[in-house]
Structure formats: C-alpha cells, structure tokens
Amino acid sequence: MSPNQAPSAVSAAPVSGAAGAPEPLPAVRLRELRKTFGTVTAVDGIDLDIAQGEFFAMLGPSGSGKTTVLRMIAGFELPTSGTVELAGSDVSRLAPFQRDVNTVFQDYALFPHMSVQANVEYGLRVKRVPKAQRAERAREALRTVRLEDFAQRRPAQLSGGQRQRVALARALVNRPKVLLLDEPLGALDLKLRQAMQVELKQIQREVGITFVFVTHDQDEALTMSDRIAVFDQGRIEQVGTPVEVYERPASAFVAGFVGTSNLLGGRGAEAVLGRSGVYSIRPEKIRVDTDLAAPAGTDEVSATGTVTDVVYAGATVRYEVALDVGGQLAAVRQNEGSPAFELAGSRVRLVWRSEHSFRVPDASDHR
Amino acid sequence: MNVSRTTRYVLFGALGLGLAVIYFPLLVVLLNSVNADTTFGWPPTRFTLEWWSRAVTNEGALSALWTSVQVGLAATVIALVLGTMAAFALQRYRFFGRDQVSLLIILPIALPGIVTGIALNNAFRTVFGIELGMLTVIVAHATFCIVVVFNNVIARLRRLGGNLEEASMDLGADGVTTFRLVTFPMLRSALLAGGLLAFALSFDEIIVTTFTLGAGLETLPIWILNNLFRPNQAPVVNVVAAVLILVSTVPVYLAQRLSGDTASGGRL
Numbered sequence: 001m002s003p004n005q006a007p008s009a010v011s012a013a014p015v016s017g018a019a020g021a022p023e024p025l026p027a028v029r030l031r032e033l034r035k036t037f038g039t040v041t042a043v044d045g046i047d048l049d050i051a052q053g054e055f056f057a058m059l060g061p062s063g064s065g066k067t068t069v070l071r072m073i074a075g076f077e078l079p080t081s082g083t084v085e086l087a088g089s090d091v092s093r094l095a096p097f098q099r100d101v102n103t104v105f106q107d108y109a110l111f112p113h114m115s116v117q118a119n120v121e122y123g124l125r126v127k128r129v130p131k132a133q134r135a136e137r138a139r140e141a142l143r144t145v146r147l148e149d150f151a152q153r154r155p156a157q158l159s160g161g162q163r164q165r166v167a168l169a170r171a172l173v174n175r176p177k178v179l180l181l182d183e184p185l186g187a188l189d190l191k192l193r194q195a196m197q198v199e200l201k202q203i204q205r206e207v208g209i210t211f212v213f214v215t216h217d218q219d220e221a222l223t224m225s226d227r228i229a230v231f232d233q234g235r236i237e238q239v240g241t242p243v244e245v246y247e248r249p250a251s252a253f254v255a256g257f258v259g260t261s262n263l264l265g266g267r268g269a270e271a272v273l274g275r276s277g278v279y280s281i282r283p284e285k286i287r288v289d290t291d292l293a294a295p296a297g298t299d300e301v302s303a304t305g306t307v308t309d310v311v312y313a314g315a316t317v318r319y320e321v322a323l324d325v326g327g328q329l330a331a332v333r334q335n336e337g338s339p340a341f342e343l344a345g346s347r348v349r350l351v352w353r354s355e356h357s358f359r360v361p362d363a364s365d366h367r
Numbered sequence: 368m369n370v371s372r373t374t375r376y377v378l379f380g381a382l383g384l385g386l387a388v389i390y391f392p393l394l395v396v397l398l399n400s401v402n403a404d405t406t407f408g409w410p411p412t413r414f415t416l417e418w419w420s421r422a423v424t425n426e427g428a429l430s431a432l433w434t435s436v437q438v439g440l441a442a443t444v445i446a447l448v449l450g451t452m453a454a455f456a457l458q459r460y461r462f463f464g465r466d467q468v469s470l471l472i473i474l475p476i477a478l479p480g481i482v483t484g485i486a487l488n489n490a491f492r493t494v495f496g497i498e499l500g501m502l503t504v505i506v507a508h509a510t511f512c513i514v515v516v517f518n519n520v521i522a523r524l525r526r527l528g529g530n531l532e533e534a535s536m537d538l539g540a541d542g543v544t545t546f547r548l549v550t551f552p553m554l555r556s557a558l559l560a561g562g563l564l565a566f567a568l569s570f571d572e573i574i575v576t577t578f579t580l581g582a583g584l585e586t587l588p589i590w591i592l593n594n595l596f597r598p599n600q601a602p603v604v605n606v607v608a609a610v611l612i613l614v615s616t617v618p619v620y621l622a623q624r625l626s627g628d629t630a631s632g633g634r635l
Contacts, residue, residue, distance in 0.1 A: 097536045
C-alpha cells in the first residue's frame with residue numbers, strides 16, 4: 001500500500017481525487033507484474049486495474065501468461081517482480097490462505113473424499129464458522145447454483161456441469177472480494193458451456209462479486225465480460241469492452257485472435273483503400289456481389305476478385321476471395337438459402353463501408 | 368477383445384494350469400494340517416483338529432509367532448514414516464540426482480536377499496559392533512519394506528497432483544490444516560495398502576532374517592525351517608504353515624483392494 005493511502009477502502013480516496021465522490025479502489029491492481037520460470041518469461045510486466053463488481057476476462061492463447069497472472073492474484077505463484085494489490089492493499093507476498101480471493105479451478109479440484117455439502121462448507125470450516133451457520137450458508141450457496149438436492153452426494157457421483165457448479169458454490173460461500181475462474185467451462189460440452197455462460201453471468205450479477213475469468217475462447221470472453229484483456233506472449237495487447245476489442249482491435253494479433261483474421265495490407269491496401277498500412281475488416285461486414293460493374297455506394301469501398309473456396313458452416317457461409325490487386329479476404333454471409341456453392345471459382349466484387357476497415361499497427365510500427 | 372473359441376479354451380487352460388501349479392501345493396498344506404495320518408498319506412482318509420490344538424500350545428511356535436509380529440510391526444512403522452517422507456520429497460521437489468535417489472530407494476527389493484543379508488550382517492557386527500538381536504532384523508526388514516510404502520504413496524501423490532492442496536489453501540486452510548483435512552485423508556488408503564504389504568513382506572522373510580537375527584531368537588519362518596525335518600514336529604509345522612498362508616494372504620488381498628480404490632481416494 002502506498003503511504004498516502006489509509007488502510008480502509010472507504011477513506012482511501014486518491015489524493016488527486018479533487019472534490020467529487022471518492023473514486024473506489026480497484027478490486028485488483030497489478031503493477032509491473034513479472035514472472036519468470038528459469039529462462040522463460042511467462043508474464044512480462046503487466047499493469048492492470050480491475051474495478052469492483054466487474055466481470056473481467058483475460059483472453060489469450062495457451063502460453064500467453066493469462067493463467068500465470070491468475071495464479072499470482074490467487075497466491076499460488078509469487079511474482080518475480082511487481083505488485084498485486086487487492087482493494088488497495090499489497091498482497092504480493094502473502095500465502096493463498098491469507099488473501100480474500102477464491103478460485104474455481106479448471107478441473108474443479110473438488111475434494112473426492114467429502115460430500116458436496118462438506119466441500120462447500122470447507123472454507124467456512126477452516127475459518128471456524130459455527131456449524132449451524134456454515135450449514136445455512138452452504139445451503140444458500142448450493143441454492144444459488146441450483147444444487148440444493150445434491151448436498152449429500154460425492155463429487156464422483158455428479159456430472160461435469162454439476163461439479164462445475166459445486167466448485168462455484170464452494171468459492172462463493174466465502175463471499176470473497178474477488179472470484180478467480182480458470183477456464184471454468186473448458187471441460188464442458190458446447191451446449192452445457194453456452195448454458196453455463198448465461199448462468200455464470202446471472203450469478204455474478206446476483207452476488208455482485210468481482211469475477212476474473214481466464215479463457216482462450218473468444219466467444220466466451222465476448223459474451224460474458226464487461227471488459228477483456230487480450231494477452232499475448234506475457235503482455236497485454238489490449239484492454240477494453242467486448243465492442244472495443246472486436247470492432248477496434250489495437251493490433252494485428254488482437255484482430256486475428258478475437259474474431260477471424262482478415263487483414264489487407266501492402267499493395268492491396270494501397271490499391272483498394274488508397275492508403276498504406278495494414279487494415280482489418282471483419283468478414284461479416286463484407287458484402288459479396290456478383291455484379292462486377294455495379295457502382296459502390298457513398299462511403300463504400302470495393303475490390304474484385306475470384307472465389308477460391310466456399311466453406312459451409314450451417315448458419316453461415318464463408319467465401320475466401322483472392323483479390324485481383326493481391327491479398328486474400330474472407331467474407332461471411334448468412335445462409336439465406338441461395339445456392340452457396342455456385343460461387344466457387346467465379347468472379348465477385350467485395351463491398352464494405354470504409355469505416356469498417358481500420359488500421360492495425362503492423363510489425364513495422366509494433367515493438 | 369474378440370478371440371476364437373479355440374483360443375479362448377487354450378488360454379483358459381493355460382491359466383488353470385498355471386494357477387494349479389501355484390495353488391495346489393498350498394492346498395495340500397492346508398489339508399495336511401487337518402490330516403489325521405501322521406505320515407501324511409495321500410489322499411487323506413481321516414481328519415482331525417489334534418494338530419491345531421497341539422500347535423496353539425507349542426511354546427516354540429508361539430514365541431516365534433510373537434517375534435515375527437513384533438519385527439513385522441516395527442519394520443512397518445519405520446517403512447511408513449521413511450517411505451512416505453521419501454515419496455513426498457521425490458514427488459514434490461525437483462533436485463539434482465532425484466532419479467538416482469529414486470532408484471536407490473527401490474533397489475533393496477530387487478537385490479538378492481542373501482547379498483542384503485550378508486552385507487547387513489557384516490556391517491552390523493564388524494563395522495558398527497552391534498550384537499545381532501531383534502533390532503538388527505527390524506532394520507534389515509525395513510530396508511525392503513520402505514520400497515512398497517514408497518511405491519504406493521508416490522503413485523497416489525502422482526495421481527492427486529498439487530491441485531487439491533492448492534484448492535484447500537485457496538479456501539483459507541494453512542499448510543498443517545491442509546495436510547490434516549485433505550492430504551492425509553487422500554493418502555490414508557495408500558498408506559494402509561503399503562503398510563499391509565510391508566508387514567506381509569516382513570512376516571514371511573527368511574533369507575535376510577537368517578543373517579541378521581540374534582542367537583536364540585526365531586521368527587515363524589525360521590522356526591518352520593528348523594522344525595521341518597523333526598518327525599514329531601511335522602504335524603505342527605503344517606499347521607503353522609497354514610497359519611502363515613492365511614496371515615500373509617489377508618493383508619495382500621486388502622492391500623490390493625485399497626490401491627485399486629482409485630477415484631474415490633479412500634473410503635477407509
């Protein structure tokens with residue numbers, strides 16, 4: 001904690017906070033956070049503020065450092081340098097059991113030798129909460145995740161989705177300031193995962209606890225989070241709302257990882273857009289027109305090319321188009337029933353609004 | 368797997384033959400312990416419990432049994448403590464020479480008993496100047512009993528991973544509480560299995576025992592060896608052998624059930 005801050009969160013308004021209402025301290029604040037394992041740098045100097053009550057996603061490919069950051073917040077790993085603050089107090093060197101955070105593990109880590117009830121009560125038990133009270137709170141937590149009828153079962157007798165909810169109840173029952181979730185839906189099948197996404201979001205709104213959520217699934221991050229931090233190679237590439245991250249990716253990596261990579265650069269960009277640099281266009285913003293001569297509307301740009309591939313994906317169809325000016329773009333359109341495969345090999349014109357092509361920093365002006 | 372009928376018959380035949388070779392002689396021992404004929408004519412014609420009642424009052428056999436139990440329990444306790452500690456050290460920490468240490472711990476069970484026996488005998492008497500007695504045989508047995516405990520515990524630790532302990536700490540339990548409420552309960556069945564196997568190993572050991580047991584002491588297997596060719600003791604030897612079969616079978620059976628008890632992590 002910095003010396004000019006009082007220990008209590010209520011009175012701890014920043015000195016610079018002028019006359020207005022005191023700005024609440026972030027639930028999690030990371031400063032210059034770094035972690036190396038031997039010669040490998042897993043986390044390479046991260047600064048991040050996560051607000052109270054936020055549903056925050058840490059998104060990135062495996063090995064991007066997101067899980068290591070989560071483990072440093074939980075206290076399972078100690079940072080090589082930098083600090084972890086929870087609600088204003090520095091916990092960088094504290095053991096996991098001294099921190100007011102709880103974790104939902106990827107494989108749930110339920111205690112197999114205890115009943116569901118005993119699992120959920122565990123945190124209260126080790127904190128010596130009286131028996132009657134902890135039974136009541138466990139029941140309440142199990143009700144929140146709709147598992148009150150399963151209290152006496154063993155974890156081995158539950159399905160994957162039920163175990164996941166027990167893990168959630170076991171963490172929530174302690175009413176932590178921050179709940180950490182490490183790929184909590186990764187082991188579930190698609191339907192269950194989608195249902196749990198909605199449910200998790202609901203539960204988070206009900207309990208009002210800050211959720212920090214690690215995932216490599218961009219859909220999950222976009223659907224559930226208030227804000228997303230996109231990780232790559234131990235650094236944060238971009239922090240923003242789902243709309244910001246998707247519509248205005250800050251780098252080619254973000255553009256490619258969140259959504260389909262659809263980049264136009266070099267001579268292609270100069271010819272089509274009249275500007276140099278690398279530009280990203282979301283495939284669903286591109287219209288496929290078979291009339292090559294039709295004039296582009298105002299604020300629209302267009303490029304002709306040949307369809308090299310048609311990928312049928314049920315609800316949508318994706319066209320891979322080799323542009324005449326060089327480069328390759330994908331366009332996605334709803335499967336409206338028109339014969340999708342007829343276009344394979346034919347000449348088309350791609351049309352999109354110029355505001356939908358936005359410049360991303362490429363390798364030449366990056367790092 | 369789908370196998371032809373002939374293959375199945377051949378395989379079952381081989382299985383039956385193999386098991387018969389092993390277990391038929393044991394069955395003979397059990398039957399002879401109640402065979403009324405003192406020369407053990409085969410097949411037995413009359414049965415008696417005479418030998419059993421004589422055995423339970425045979426002082427030599429009883430004192431040998433007591434020695435065996437004492438040695439077995441003491442060696443098992445030593446093996447449990449050291450084997451568990453070794454398993455934790457090798458599973459949880461990475462250090463220089465880790466694989467070599469692991470090999471050194473397992474080696475005693477593979478070494479010929481006669482080598483271990485002579486080596487320990489020399490070391491005890493000439494190097495350390497310790498007189499052979501019960502203590503020396505306990506230490507000797509512990510050297511190979513550690514192996515089974517170590518193997519059981521390290522297998523369990525491997526399967527558990529560190530995740531449950533992290534979950535426990537995350538929920539507010541310190542190291543000691545985590546061991547008491549999570550680690551130990553998860554290890555309990557592995558410890559029991561390892562301990563039972565260790566006891567069974569010690570209980571029927573004879574070669575190392577011969578070289579490390581003090582004069583005037585007899586464990587049960589040694590007593591059998593010493594009395595095997597005394598005609599008037601022969602019926603009692605059969606009874607003792609039958610007891611030995613039962614006493615070593617039960618722990619091994621239990622141990623097998625316990626270590627097979629995987630996902631539930633130990634209900635015992």
